[in-house]
Amino acid sequence: DAGVIQSPRHEVTEMGQEVTLRCKPISGHNSLFWYRQTMMRGLELLIYFNNNVPIDDSGMPEDRFSAKMPNASFSTLKIQPSEPRDSAVYFCASTPPGPLYNEQFFGPGTRLTVL
Amino acid sequence: QKEVEQDPGPLSVPEGAIVSLNCTYSNSAFQYFMWYRQYSRKGPELLMYTYSSGNKEDGRFTAQVDKSSKYISLFIRDSQPSDSATYLCAMSAGNYGQNFVFGPGTRLSVLP
Secondary structure: OOOOEEEOOEEEEOOOOOEEEEEEOOOOOOEEEEEEEEOOOEEEEEEEEEOOEEEEOOOOOOOOEEEEEEEOOEEEEEEOOOOHHHOEEEEEEEEOOOHHHHOOEEOOOEEEEEO | OOOEEEOOOOEEEEOOOOEEEEEEEOOOOOOEEEEEEEOOOOOOEEEEEEEOOEEEEEOOEEEEEEOOOOEEEEEEOOOOHHHOEEEEEEEEOOOOOOOOEEOOOEEEEEEO
16 A cells, blocks of 8 residues: 655745645545644644545635645645745645544655745 | 643653653543654654553553543653654544644654
8 A cells, every 4th residue: 555645745935936735645545634744833734624525624824725635536735825934844644434533644744845 | 721732852761761751631522542653754653542541552552541630641661762753642532533633742762
């Protein structure tokens, strides 16, 4: 099993540019989570999907952030326009259906630097 | 007061020591308690999963939950340099991830 796949692994961009992060969850998993991790704030849940439907996006910091899950095997997190304070590691995680919901399988993360 | 508190460390111990990592929480609705381990530049991975109060042992790792005190612990026996990582506690109110939240993590270094 390939695990959760994220791309790109590293992204360096300039303030004001659009950034798109991609995630492929584990096959068969039906919930997907986007997190942001910084030294100051730790691991913050941004949004999660169940069966491709956004369930809770209360963690999305502002309108510059948007996330989509067009099908069970793909999700994107977009930041437009990007700002230096968006610099962080962004993780995607997925969980299988059923009572193992609390066991989240994380991808390797995308390290974003906004100059 | 934050919902979940954890000493950020860093905690440095010699190889072979017993390590105790702890979290306190404020939400009495939490029933499921997890410990995740995160190596540098990697995503977190689930290490231990417990329900309600009590102990759970898995090899060198023991997870302990005291709901009356709102306090959970992870003990590592015979610690190894390969245990050097950040340990994040996590908890939720239901087995479908209701109110799922991570602690800030404790950075552990086990020195050879």
